[in-house]
Amino acid sequence: MTITPSNQLWIYDTTLRDGTQREGLSVSIEDKLRIAHRLDELGIPFIEGGWPGANPKDGQFFQQLPENPLKQAEVVPFCSTRRPHTKAVDEPMLQAILAAGTRWVTIFGKSWDLHVTAGLKTSLEENLAMIGDTIEYLRSQGRRVIYDAEHWFDGYKQNPDYALQTLKAAVTAGAEWLVLCDTNGGTLPHEVSQIVKDVVQGTGDWGLGTGNEEKTLTQAPIPQIGIHTHNDSEMAVANALAAVMAGAKMVQGTINGYGERCGNANLCSVIPNLQLKLGYSCIGEHQLNQLTEASRFVSEVVNLAPDEHAAFVGLSAFAHKGGIHVSAVERNPLTYEHIQPELVGNQRRIVISEQSGLSNVLAKARTLGIELDKDHPQARQILQRMKELESQGYQFEAAEASFALLIYEALESRQQFFEVQGFQVHCDLVEVKATTNSLATVKVAVNGKNILEVAEGNGPVAALDAALRKALMNFYPQIADFELTDYKVRILNGNTGTSAKTRALVESGNGQQRWTTVGVSSNILEASYQAVVEGLEYGLLLHFQAEKALKV
16 A cells, blocks of 8 residues: 555554553663663654653653654653643643653643542533643643543543543644543443544534644644553554544554553554554554564563564464464465564564474474475484474473474484583582572583583572583683573473473573573483583584584
């Protein structure tokens, strides 16, 4: 679809304000600045930075941002209307908003008469005055105003005439955007669609136009409609799309759907649905393919594990496990993929498990640069060996590095960088300090030389990992760049007590890539040893493959 002014949308990110209200999520000023710059690179036009004056952190964010300004995004502070029976010019919180020094500000006010009388404990007329006075004052100070109509949908359903009066008060005072908020997240898409149409028609009746005229950041002759949805009914994305199709031109949301309670509209789903499915223009195509990376960047900064099953950007969004699915995707990706993964910066993954067929093995081998066909003598051998190991408790779906090593071994091309000839781990409980010290001794053979090394750690696995690295560092200095990034243990048959089988998953990384290996044993240390050793081996394999590719 051709991009025209009529299908231009404005994305408004509120991760740094609404998103941080998620339970368990906390960010520093430095985190907020990093996220703001990443969103700027992604092409987000409006970035809400927080509520200056509500807390010191948000005020400092706006003070520090000019030291390294954004390239294209408008950073926006957020605040409420003035308090009842005061004057906007005397309102301290509005002074903090002005001190942020931005061109745009976002002000929220009450749309629901219940909130006015029961929450603010004031009259409906005073609420209208609060909206108008606040926006008029900010306009007189040279600010452009986005008005967020809080609890809009609930308010409109209860008292549509009054709800529309609040919008008219904002428009009359000079607001350029009217953002309709489903604050409680309980509205359904068909309701959103009809109510947004009513509002668009209502603003038309005011003689202000339909809200469909061309809009730029520097010229906004007619107020337009935006949408802000919460996910309490699992409808935030659907409601945002419904609003746009009914005439909204701005969509507010957060990266990864972070937000209070059940979260906000997830921009990582909203943007590709609008741009790839509905033909709207949100961000540039070259920026859209950064979406997956941006999603993972933000989750890393806020220290929350990425949702591997998230639409579009999740690790599993384009993962194929069933043998029939893999075979079909190999012939034509459209059979089981709704878009090309690369459009949003993601990639297709072939998952290996006991449910896999030969197609999975052949496809996985291809990702390693190994061409096998179904008649290759080792192909079925690999499949059979994988299923045998999974029946014993191995999980190659989550440990693709170990599966790659299994393929190389079956093809007799697995390079042996070193051989562990034995190890011992000793743990001491220091009663006074209530800590446990671990000491590991390993014996390793490298290039015909036997090395014996000892290392300490804060646990047996950490000590074993340290001893192995110490033994190998002189031969493979690149191991200094490897790090153990995650360690998971699962008891497979807990009914057998302490003799139960244990599966250990170890995630390693080198700063650019991450890989996971697996070990299984009734001895937790042996299972961990298997996974740690294979993690080091696979890291070395990646290093030498990359080195070889550079030479070519």
